[in-house]
Amino acid sequence: MALLINSCNHLASYILESSDRFFYDLGVSIAKHPWKTILYCWIFVALSVVGLVRFRQEKNPLNLWVPPDSNFHSDTLWLMENFKTAIRPQTVLVTAENVLTPNVLRQVAELSQKIKKVQTSNGMVKWDDVCFKAPMLELSFAERSKIDPNDDNITNFFDEFDPSVDLNIHLYCAILDNMKLGCIEWNIVDIWKYDPEKISELTNEDIIDDINSVAISPVSGHPMNYSSLLGGVKRNSTGHIISAESLVALWMVNVNFEDVDMNVAGNDAGTADWASESSLKWEKAFLNTMEKLSKNVTDDVKVFYEASRSFGDVSGATMFQDIDKLAIGITLMVIYVQLVLSNYNWIEFRAILGGFGLLCVGMAFISACGICSLIGISYGPVHTSLPFLLMGLGIDDMFVMMASWNQLDQLDKVDLNICIGKMLRHAGPSITLTTFTDVLAFIIGASTILPCLQSFCFYAAVGVFLTFVFAVTFFTACFTLDQKRIKNDYNAFIFCYKHPDYKYPAWSQRNYSSSIFEAVYSKFILTRPGKVLVILITLITFGVSLQSAMELEQRFDPYWFIPANTYLHAYLKERNEYFPQMGYEGIVFFGKLNYSHEFMNIHNMALKLKERTDIVNNVDTWTVPFIEYAKALNADFKPYNMSDEIWSEYIGKFLYSPRGARYQRNFRFETDLLCGLPAPPTTVAGFEFRFNIFKGPEETLPAKQAVENIVRNNSITTGDRFATVWAKIFGSWVTDEVIEVEVIRNLMLALACVMFCTVILVTNLQMCVWIFVCVLLTMINVCGYMQRWGLTIDLVACIGLELAIGLCVDYATHIGHTFLTNTTGNRKSRAIATVSYVGSAVFYGGGSTLLALSMLSQSEAYVFQSFFKIFFLVVVFGLFHGVVFLPVVLSIIGPPPYQYLRMPQSNEAQKEMDNEGSDAFEGVPTIELKENFA
Template sequence: MADYGAPVFSFLAVGGYENDDFTNAEALIVTFSLNNYARDNPKYKVAMQWETEFLKIVQAYQKSPAAKFTFAYMAERSLEDEINRTTAEDIPIFMISYAVIFVYISVALGEYTSWKRILVDSKFLVGLGGIMVVGCSVLASMGFYSWIGVPSSLVILQVVPFLVLAVGADNIFIFVLEYQRDMRKHGEKREEQIGRVLGNVAPSMLLCSLSESICFFLGALSTMPAVKTFALYAALAVLMDFLLQMTAFVALLSLDTRRQDNNRCELLCCVTVSTQHPNKPNEGFLLPLMRKYYAPVLLHRYTRIIVMVVFIFMFCGSVFLMFNVTVGLDQELAMPQGSYMLDYFQYLYKYFEVGVPVYFVTKKGFNFTSVDGMNGVCSSAGCDQFSLTQKIQYATNHPELPTVDDFNRFLPNFLGNRPDLKCPKGGLGAYDKAVVMDQTTRFMAYHTPLSNSQEYTAALLKARELAHNITMGMRQIPGTSPDFEVFPYTVTNVFYEQYLTIVPEGLFNISLCLMPTFVVCCLLLGLDLRSGLLNLFTIIMITVDTVGVMTLWSIDYNAVALINLVTAVGISVEFVSHMTRSFALSTKTTRVERAMEATANMGSADSMKLLNVRAWLKGCSEESGILVLAFAKAQLIQIFFFRLNLIITLLGMAHGLVFLPVLLSYFGPGVNKAVLLQLQQEKAKANRELELRHNMRQIYDNLGYESNELKLDSDSNSIKAPTDTCVPAQMMENQQEEGEERIDRF
């Protein structure tokens, strides 16, 4: 019995019974309905406070030893409260993850030559500076969009830092490791060497950063608010990260290099060590391993065939699995482990005999006062057999039709009558809140029990189909406006509506993100169409394989997964673009030799010497941070951040370090004639300089040592020629410079 005196349906009050035998019910269902208001309405805060006090009371009762039965509970604000609580509890996990990545980057960047120089050769300050550059980039992006009024979200705070850190770590590795392997030329200053190295690696860094930034800006064209907001924040953060690395990080590396050249310890700059740094660059252990073993084995004739077959088979299998991926996000996945909401969802699916209520709302434009209008709504004898209520099977007895004046006069009494034996159709409780002085109204029904995202989405779709059918039928009634419409409303529609269009929306966004990766690669590689297509094809394979593994690992496709897939496109650029550029700049004769050179990192293009070493270190740095997320309390983070990001990183490394070199060895572009011509000119220039220096050295020997006509002034350290010797002035200057060089070496 309801509080207004009328009976209620058994499926609304009890649960856990079979058929209609509700006397054997195992659960009692109690619902408190509150009036909802807009967020700017003062009464909204009152309703929120009521729910807060309600949760406190039931939580205290549940913990009381006097409680003699088990119950589960929730309020409308419970979902938001639990998600916020989870975010606060998992902040330390994210901090630990960033700390692990920082330690890994700092250790991996060090060029350790002896135990005595560990504190000198370590790169903790450089690693910390790289992390700070990433943090400043994210904060700059968040500050700008907050200033112009673009809202943020939980996903942005969790995903964007990882994305920018992936890009930032990649650029840090490629820049710092390239500098460490470079030899300073004779007479070259430290700043000049850093500038020369930066000139070699900056095009590759620009290629990746610009591709990703444009990729995310195009992703902001999405109609999904979560994806649009994420794309805007990520695009600006990646762009700011590149700008700060080209300025602030370069300055930081210059200062750290000065400290290292002076043999000063990193944490105690006033302390110096006597052990000098070796003149020969340290290759480490990965570079010789890749050059001597990995590249020859990978690009062996039979190995290449096996690699192509395996990856093509994996791609085809992922295409098949992609059509079987589950779409949706169950509410319990957003809850932390141990949340009271998990018990509520468990009991909901177990005991509830009915689904959520659904309202079919009629907009203005329908004449309820006419006979045809009422027949189009009612469901009793004499009504239209295709009326609104008959279509939704909400049958009631059709009372005698009053006149318009009588209807308006008796309507208030009807809405105030309590249902009883004499008048079971009294409107109090059932219709009094539904009738207001407005041209719209609603008709309530119930869904069947719904237990997961797929069922909620299917119910929403069917409700819309039914509402459209009703709309078309009621528009045929005379006096109905052509704009009249009936639409369904359920409190869960706001959440599940996104899944009606998320598949085409995702395809559109990912396609937009793939476009700049192709265009930018072609432009920065000198309109190299083939390299751009191979780059694009590999990124598509990584994305498709990611979706395929999602199906196997029970990861649903939803807005959070779509954001990670967009991120996967950006991260994939880091794994493939450097290899493609290294291959395009190689001047070897055959494709296999050029692929081996690019893979072994010993190519003529200085900026690509550390390509695969950087790729390995980048992948390991991401994995070290991702593995920490496995200990998060929120299932949402464990599934969509730990599992999905681990999949993206592993597939990116596999395609970038295994599949792409083999693909380039078969279908890569030909030798770049412009690069080959430039290399030949540089080689010819070097040979001429070497020959000229050799000739001048012979002249110096003949004049200075054999005939004793050139004498060395020990006081001034200069070479003097007698006045009777005919030596051109320019030749004398060259001889003097050569003499100074020989004296310096002596």
């Protein structure tokens, strides 16, 4: 055992001594050739920029937020490849004390007419160019569109007269061929053919009578359930509608997936939907028109609206709308950094050095983008937060280096090259430890199944490493030049002006921060009562946080991205109030099956889904009307015993019948479907439904799984046996399924990285344990107070916590490493010397991060609010555990300092030391070299 301990000590001494030599050599070399170092750094950046020729910004939400091995990912690709088209609804919602009055409906009809005239500013895209079209069955039977008010089933109406059944098929198809295709619109004023004058002549009683009796659209001839377009409905004792407080109208835009280019349709936030360029342009014109029309209604009527592009537009703009606030925060941080780095006199004020320090971050970010682009890693929306992480880490490194510099004494008596070497000799190992801990944590974090987070972790790992490289090279070179300016008494602002015989004010030469830290810790925190109080606060905070962390919910709503002052938020608020049944749309799809054989399996599946009223509503299946239609064609029709010929004949007729035409959008065939001919082999079929509105993942995920089980547990045995359920909202729900596991997994792996790196680089097991404890306590506190602050576990929190690990590691590590290099005195005096030496640098680093993000507290954007809250908690608890709790622990049971083995040296450092003698390490009071050739 003694041999093992001795071997470990030798290994630790070798690692630390080698590290010291390397950074001393590097510092001396940079100090001798600062301009050459700066040039080499800029050449590296220039070469890295070449990689931006392969820069690709990912805008497809499927490739950003959805695990690539999920069913939703593969189902979406299958759907776009096989179904090829989709419908994008544009919605207008009208509210009034009673919308079923001539005044309100007349205004709705006028508004509808104006919407149909919407076109792009250049007139190139009109409503008729983008709308979803279907045959308008304006036959004589449309005049008989009223049914028995007590009969909710329109089947009886078609039993009386169905031209597709009662007329000769060739005559019927000839009539259809002469009919024009019309744009599909779901609108209650369709009952009166959108005629404002006709509506003005109606009485309230006429409107109520029509609402309760019309079930066939007089415009399209298609069956319509107009009551589903009403909200806040009041009924009489017989169940008839007598008034309504709102109505909704929808205009259907057609999308051909083959025309979709996400580089055009997507946005920088990665929240846009799939759409063609023409449909996006028309929807933009629709929104501009609705903004004006919504203000030109009577006082008793209110109009709200939404386009399919609205969520992508608003969420994308929201994510970047507060960049000005962030710019203010960064400006404040630049000023702050310069104030911290400077002594307040005409020479030692470092007006430019702070800017060059932040330039290191910019160089690292640009180089990381170039390198990652070169190897094919795409850039995503969350990558915008990377510069703030790099600023937090880079500025922290600068402060530690300045803290090392400020501890050097008698600078005028020692060669500047040697002083720079001694500065890096101590600061280098400390910032190396924090850097490689962060890099390894991000590399392991890149194993996540979330594509955007995976890409971000690669960018972060490269960016953090390059920030470290530029800090120890570029910043050191700039610092050397600035120090030469100071040594030659040149003005801090007018560089060409030299102060003759300048006398530095005595007050500007004092290190006030070190004095304050030493006084606070020696007289308060590291006294016996102070230690007891700190430990009690730590334990109490840990207990409260642990309880809250256990209650932290996994919940995410995409509409959190919508600020309260937007038109979309106002629309969603009214929709949820008046149309709670308008949950998320879902579709059950089937592939290439033998539909004549599988029809009853599909029918039974639809019926089972319809029975689950606890999770779904409005199951719009074509199987029920198809059976009724087939029986109208042949009274002896048996749905469970169809031949392929019967299926092709009947489904072909059904999809051109008044009751079945609207289901054409649910089918795809090998060739075009033609009226009067049997249907070609079916390649895709489906039916639609709506999920109920749920409170959160505790309801959404079981509902999703229940529907999937109904579809999965089928008896389909023919064809490709493909059957699946798809909904656009599944993109968020799939993430909900994995995000909690991903957060826990990433945090555990990051903590393991902390332990691994500190064991390798700190080479002191006891200190490694205490650093790990500080990071663990910080993350538990952060998670606990996230819950108390109203945050949940979601994708934003996952990214924020990934960044948090990188920040909070630094605080404890700098303190722990410096304590180990402090060899003078007992544990308490070493702890006081540690916080006096590096405590202010760590504290200033945390303060700079808070200052940069402080303006985000005023943002209305959910992402910025969440980031501010998480980073605020990380900085507060990270500083407490690293700068307060850890010194208290180390003053009680801290490990002994490093014991170095003096290794033979033949490099530049040895030559410099031989020339300078013992002066080479004079002024580094935290390290004592001991010759030990045991």
